[in-house]
Every structure is written in C-alpha cells, then in structure tokens.
Amino acid sequence: MxxxxxxxxxxxxxxxxxxxxxxxxxxxxxxxxxxxxxxxxxxxxxxxxxxxxxxxxxxxxxxxxxxxxxxxxxxxxxxxxxxxxxxxGLTQDWPVVIVGIGNLGAALAGYGGFASRGFRVAALIDADPAMTGKPVAGIPVQHSDDLEKIIAEDGVSIGVIATPAGVAQQVCDRLVAAGVTSILNFAPTVLSVPDGVDVRKVDLSIELQILAFHEQRKAGEEAGAEPGALPSAPAPYAATEGDAPARGGKGGGRKGPDGDAPAVMPA
Amino acid sequence: MxxxxxxxxxxxxxxxxxxxxxxxxxxxxxxxxxxxxxxxxxxxxxxxxxxxxxxxxxxxxxxxxxxxxxxxxxxxxxxxxxxxxxxxGLTQDWPVVIVGIGNLGAALAGYGGFASRGFRVAALIDADPAMTGKPVAGIPVQHSDDLEKIIAEDGVSIGVIATPAGVAQQVCDRLVAAGVTSILNFAPTVLSVPDGVDVRKVDLSIELQILAFHEQRKAGEEAGAEPGALPSAPAPYAATEGDAPARGGKGGGRKGPDGDAPAVMPA
DNA sequence: ATTTGTGAATATTTTCACAGCG
DNA sequence: CGCTGTGAAAATATTCACAAAT
CATH class of the missing domain: 1.10.10.10 (Winged helix-like DNA-binding domain superfamily/Winged helix DNA-binding domain)
Incomplete structure (x- = not known):
C-alpha cells in the first residue's frame, strides 16, 4: 500500500x-x-x-x-x-520532524496525540527564513538548509511533510537521502520513494470527495430523482452524453486558472 | 464503513x-x-x-x-x-461548514483543494467569542450559537469537525440535528451518529502509529534482532511476560497524567 | 453463565491474462 | 499492433457460529 x-x-x-x-x-x-x-x-x-x-x-x-x-x-x-x-512499536521513542510549518504544520506540532504516544517532535523545519527561530508550539523552527544535519543528529526515521504540493517531492527526496524511512505526507501529491521507504498520505480533500459521493447518493435515493442532479443510475456505456464535454473534443477545454494542481495548502 | x-x-x-x-x-x-x-x-x-x-x-x-x-x-x-x-458528485456545489477554528481549522479553511473541487466553505464556526468576526482565510468566523441557523440558511449537508475531542460529540449532535448528513471528523474520538449519517475520520496520530509499526519491523529485520527492542516474533500465547504489566495486576498501574484521551488538539 | 479464540463460510478486493476492438 | 474491458483466479478481509475455557 x-x-x-x-x-x-x-x-x-x-x-x-x-x-x-x-x-x-x-x-x-x-x-x-x-x-x-x-x-x-x-x-x-x-x-x-x-x-x-x-x-x-x-x-x-x-x-x-x-x-x-x-x-x-x-x-x-x-x-x-x-x-x-x-x-x-510505541514503547520506544520515535523522533519525528515536521517539514512545512504553516497552519497545518503548526497544528501538527501542537497536536497532543503525538506526544502522548511514543512520538516526539524532534524538529520543525521550514524554508521561510522569516520563520527560523520562531517558536511554534514551544519548539523553535529551524531552517531547511539544516535538514540533513538535524535528521542525522537526532536519528530521525519518520518525517511529516506539510508543505505545499509543489515542493513535497523534493522535500521527500532530501528526507530519504538523509535517512528517513517512513513518511507521512499531507501534501496532495503522489510521492515516489525508493523501495524500503514507507509513505502514508492524508489527503483532506479526498475524504471530502468520498463524502460527497455518498451524499449525492442519498440525495438521489430519497425521492426517485433530483431536480438538477443526475438521477440514481446513469446506465453504463455512456448514456449520459449531451452535457458532457464532447468526447475526444481536443480543443480548448474549460477549467479556469484554478484547476487544482499547485494546491495552495498553507506552508 | x-x-x-x-x-x-x-x-x-x-x-x-x-x-x-x-x-x-x-x-x-x-x-x-x-x-x-x-x-x-x-x-x-x-x-x-x-x-x-x-x-x-x-x-x-x-x-x-x-x-x-x-x-x-x-x-x-x-x-x-x-x-x-x-x-x-463534484459537478454540484457543496457548501461546507468547518467547526473549530484553531490551527487545524484555519489550515482547512485555507486549503485550496476544497475550493477547486465542488466544495465551498460556507462558514467557519468557533465557540470562542474572541474569535467571532475575525476573518480566517478571508472568511469571518461565526459564533457557535448560530450553528443551527447557519446550516439551515445555507443548506449545508457536510460538516467538518476540527474541535478538541472533548466537544466533538456534542458538536456532531448539533450538526446532525440541524440537518448535516455527512461529517468529516478530525477529532480523535469515535462519533456516534444516527443511521443515514456518514462519518469519515482523519486521525493524524493513527497514521503515525501505523508508520511506527512498519518502521519497527524494518529495524527488527535489518539484522536479526535489535538491542533494546523486541525481536521479530514474540510467539503467540504470552511468551513475553516479564517486563509486561503483570497480567491482571489490578493495582495502581503506571501512566502519568498525560495518557491521551482529552487530546490537546488545537481548537 | 459468560466470553474468548478460531475454524469455516462469505464477501470484498486485487491481480492475472487474454479476447476483442479500434 | 496496442490498449481497453473483463471474466476467472488468487489474495484479503469480514462475519458467523460454536467449542473450549474459566
């Protein structure tokens, strides 16, 4: 997985x-x-x-x-x-580094559930020089230039990535190169890692989308059909053309400048 | 599920x-x-x-x-x-309320991944009067007294709970009573909801614990056994007594005042 | 009396492998 | 050809239901 x-x-x-x-x-x-x-x-x-x-x-x-x-x-x-x-494995101490100290990183840093298990926040790391030295949840933020040193010194094997999606892979690469072998990824990207490194991801918007799916189902069932929405079963084999982007239409394609990829996520 | x-x-x-x-x-x-x-x-x-x-x-x-x-x-x-x-169901608009505007709630409010799909943050709600009116991610925080009114007015069916664990269930109850039928829960608690309401949970520390499990495995495999840690297979049927809390020992029991339950989570 | 521990039955998910279509 | 779509096989996961233990 x-x-x-x-x-x-x-x-x-x-x-x-x-x-x-x-x-x-x-x-x-x-x-x-x-x-x-x-x-x-x-x-x-x-x-x-x-x-x-x-x-x-x-x-x-x-x-x-x-x-x-x-x-x-x-x-x-x-x-x-x-x-x-x-x-x-919670009877031993697991030093953890959190990279990307935006709102999410700060929330993680202050999250009681970590400390109460075997996890110890060994360091907070951010690329913004303005953050360096600033204490978050009582721990001073360190600059990402020192990432490798921090990981080596504390023997960190678990890293948490809470950066914007755009830099997640490079942060990941550095973490792995520095010796981290388990990564918890909050950035909405698929990280590629060498064999032997575990990645788990938490994607906030994915969870919402799954909820939306079920929510839609409920709405459709509740009384035969919905006004604007598609009814329950849009029969397989493209019965629902018409308002769909004409298959194969290679031209412009909608989608404003806000699609999704660089996801704004707090850093 | x-x-x-x-x-x-x-x-x-x-x-x-x-x-x-x-x-x-x-x-x-x-x-x-x-x-x-x-x-x-x-x-x-x-x-x-x-x-x-x-x-x-x-x-x-x-x-x-x-x-x-x-x-x-x-x-x-x-x-x-x-x-x-x-x-x-992302071709329709899903108004969402976020309850509990601490670091996590703020991170969620500012999370680009929501807006870019069909999700619209309809309201931010917090119980702290000092927060009321303060804009977070451009949206003014509203007081939880108005929760029911907000949900009814905006026709909200999806709620996000980012409160401390202690109040999550009561927030949940109010959301459900007000008409919310899908809940994304970030508080480390099991929510009980009536039939027909969907709950999905995101538990930050659970993910880390799963990583720790695998991490421990790696450490144990890499060279036969570990110094302090338990070796690979602690044979079934309690072979590993000794340093374990004497089974059935009903007395004091360790565990400082920091166990876990009321989890500090930012509010 | 209860309540665990677990084989066996069922259900779900993943993977294989290839026929069939463009 | 190349690549999809999908039955069938294999692997996982869940649930049943009851014998065994206290």
Whole structure:
C-alpha cells in the first residue's frame, strides 16, 4: 500500500494483516481512555463499541497478537494497552520532524496525540527564513538548509511533510537521502520513494470527495430523482452524453486558472 | 464503513465498490494535472503511474463507471475528468461548514483543494467569542450559537469537525440535528451518529502509529534482532511476560497524567 | 453463565491474462 | 499492433457460529 514495488507479500512478517494493524491504534485509544478511568477489564463487546467496530472483528484482530483475554471475563485493560503499544512499536521513542510549518504544520506540532504516544517532535523545519527561530508550539523552527544535519543528529526515521504540493517531492527526496524511512505526507501529491521507504498520505480533500459521493447518493435515493442532479443510475456505456464535454473534443477545454494542481495548502 | 448499522449491503446502489470510490479522487487529481498540461489522452499505464496504483486496478475501477476508454488509444482526459467528477458528485456545489477554528481549522479553511473541487466553505464556526468576526482565510468566523441557523440558511449537508475531542460529540449532535448528513471528523474520538449519517475520520496520530509499526519491523529485520527492542516474533500465547504489566495486576498501574484521551488538539 | 479464540463460510478486493476492438 | 474491458483466479478481509475455557 505504500512500499515501493512488488517486493514482499505486503502482509509479511509475523503476518498481522494490514487491516488489523490499521485498527490497533483505534483499540489503543479506546483502551487508554478506559485505563484512565481505571477500568480493570473489558469485554470484546464493550471495547468494540468504544472503538467503533464489531466484536467479532476485534476478537479476530486480537487473536493475531496472541491470546491476551480470559474467557468468561474479558481483557485486562493495562495488559492489553501494553501489548498493543509494544506491537505498534510505541514503547520506544520515535523522533519525528515536521517539514512545512504553516497552519497545518503548526497544528501538527501542537497536536497532543503525538506526544502522548511514543512520538516526539524532534524538529520543525521550514524554508521561510522569516520563520527560523520562531517558536511554534514551544519548539523553535529551524531552517531547511539544516535538514540533513538535524535528521542525522537526532536519528530521525519518520518525517511529516506539510508543505505545499509543489515542493513535497523534493522535500521527500532530501528526507530519504538523509535517512528517513517512513513518511507521512499531507501534501496532495503522489510521492515516489525508493523501495524500503514507507509513505502514508492524508489527503483532506479526498475524504471530502468520498463524502460527497455518498451524499449525492442519498440525495438521489430519497425521492426517485433530483431536480438538477443526475438521477440514481446513469446506465453504463455512456448514456449520459449531451452535457458532457464532447468526447475526444481536443480543443480548448474549460477549467479556469484554478484547476487544482499547485494546491495552495498553507506552508 | 460509516453508516449506522446493518442496513444496506454497504456497497449498494449501482454498486461501485467502496475501494474504487476511495480511489476516484486520486485519479481525478492526476487527470486534472494532465488536463492543465493540455494532455489530450492517457493510457491506463500512464495514468496509473501518476496516481500511484497499478494499471489493472485502474482499468477495473474505470470499468465500474462504464466504458470510457478507446482500445488501442487510451482515455480522453477531459471526458474522464468530467465523468469522474460527476460520479463523485463534484459537478454540484457543496457548501461546507468547518467547526473549530484553531490551527487545524484555519489550515482547512485555507486549503485550496476544497475550493477547486465542488466544495465551498460556507462558514467557519468557533465557540470562542474572541474569535467571532475575525476573518480566517478571508472568511469571518461565526459564533457557535448560530450553528443551527447557519446550516439551515445555507443548506449545508457536510460538516467538518476540527474541535478538541472533548466537544466533538456534542458538536456532531448539533450538526446532525440541524440537518448535516455527512461529517468529516478530525477529532480523535469515535462519533456516534444516527443511521443515514456518514462519518469519515482523519486521525493524524493513527497514521503515525501505523508508520511506527512498519518502521519497527524494518529495524527488527535489518539484522536479526535489535538491542533494546523486541525481536521479530514474540510467539503467540504470552511468551513475553516479564517486563509486561503483570497480567491482571489490578493495582495502581503506571501512566502519568498525560495518557491521551482529552487530546490537546488545537481548537 | 459468560466470553474468548478460531475454524469455516462469505464477501470484498486485487491481480492475472487474454479476447476483442479500434 | 496496442490498449481497453473483463471474466476467472488468487489474495484479503469480514462475519458467523460454536467449542473450549474459566
């Protein structure tokens, strides 16, 4: 899903399925909340509800980690918090650098959820000289000229890119060259990285588009058809020509000077 | 994946698989970039590379939309942009409200990727009276007292929650009561919503945790075992007791006053 | 009595590989 | 030819349902 190319069966290693890995943080969050309320044990049913999944799935997920529950009783909260943390690698310290300190970068820097897990914001990096030295969330911003040095000195292996899309790839290249092997990308671009480097992306507008899709569906279903909008099923095989840009029409093409690519994203 | 309970076959309607829907925005972005460079056609191979997927998957995805390509040639860029936009519901205008105007909310408000698709930031809402009237990204912040009125007046059906976790559920409840049926949640909480309301979540720290998992794997593989860290396979069935919080130990339990739950997230 | 852990059944997603069309 | 569109196969993921454990 993120690794370079065909390489290993993706879900390799001791073979915890990717889908399960993606849910572990969810369970961990729910468990941490219970832990804080000093709840000693939970059943799969309760925990599943708190995490927003169904209990069969949760039990199956946990079964990949080992037999950490007690039949007839449930799971010991503290014990499970520890086991999941360990599995996720959160029992060790992960220094992280955030590159691009605009609104988003600042939000990330101040985000409590990082510090409370094994993550430590080792440095904030921005290309704007005016930002250099300015403290954001209590951490002084450093200039991107020093990127390589910072990464080497702190032994950083995880980088967060919160720059404008236009410079994301070059920032990525520098991070990778400097030794970073995991990247969380907020810029709306596909990053290409060498094999062995993991990239995960968070694209704010993609999520909205998925919502729009479902929203549209709801509107179309609610009463046969909509006024202006297309009705439910625009039969496959181009039944809906007419107001579509005449297929193959190579001429001008609409789309103002605001299309999308250089996405303004705060830097 | 977000709808209330067992209800409809999830991937219902004209039956575009969820996995495909989730990739359409990706294709759209790549196509828009091509469109801006006035590229008239693309092959599945090229487009797949630009979108970061493999070409068989892309062709399969497009096959759910209809036969929009030309054998031996490829896909007409403009035509495909239109078809995907329409499928995603982006040919109509979606007014969106953002609740919680901290760093994150401000980043979202200024995010170019919204405006460039069918999304229009109809209002920014914050509970802090000091924020009221202050323009953020050119839009004046409104007070949350007026939330219901704003949603009704603008016919908003999509809401973005960027508040602290502690108030996310109540904000959600108000949004839903006021008529919002799709929610994008950035607060690290599981929101419960009535049937028929879609929720998608973006959790910044979850993504990092998934990266940490893979990062840990890399470290463990690279040379048999690690110094301090656990080696690759902590055999199932609790082989790894010892430094774990004695199972069932109900007493104190570690965990400072910084656990996680009330997550500080900027408001 | 409960509630876990898990095989087996089902559903979904990805990938292969090639017929068919332009 | 080259490239799409798609059945069929393979791989993943989810759900069922119940035996086993406390």
């Amino acid at each position: 993120a690794t370079g190319r065909t390489h290993r069966p993706a879900t390799r290693s001791r073979g915890i399925p990717e889908a399960t890995v993606a849910r572990l943080p969810l369970y961990l969050r729910a468990l941490t909340a219970l832990s804080e309320r000093s709840v000693p044990t939970v059943s799969s049913e309760e925990l599943a509800a708190a995490a927003g999944v169904n209990s069969a799935k949760l039990r199956k997920d946990f079964s990949y980690l080992g037999s950490y529950g007690t039949r007839g009783v449930g799971y010991d909260v503290e014990y499970l918090v520890y086991q999941i943390s360990r599995e996720l | 977000a709808t209330g309970r067992t209800h409809r076959p999830a991937t219902r309607s004209r039956g575009i698989p969820e996995a495909t829907v989730a990739r359409l925005p990706l294709y759209l972005r790549a196509l828009t970039a091509l469109s801006e460079r006035s590229v008239p056609t693309v092959s599945s191979e090229e487009l797949a590379a630009a979108a970061g997927v493999n070409s068989a998957k892309l062709r399969k995805d497009f096959s759910y939309l209809g036969s929009y390509g030309t054998r031996g040639v490829g896909y007409d860029v403009e035509y495909l942009v239109y078809q995907i936009s329409r499928e995603l």
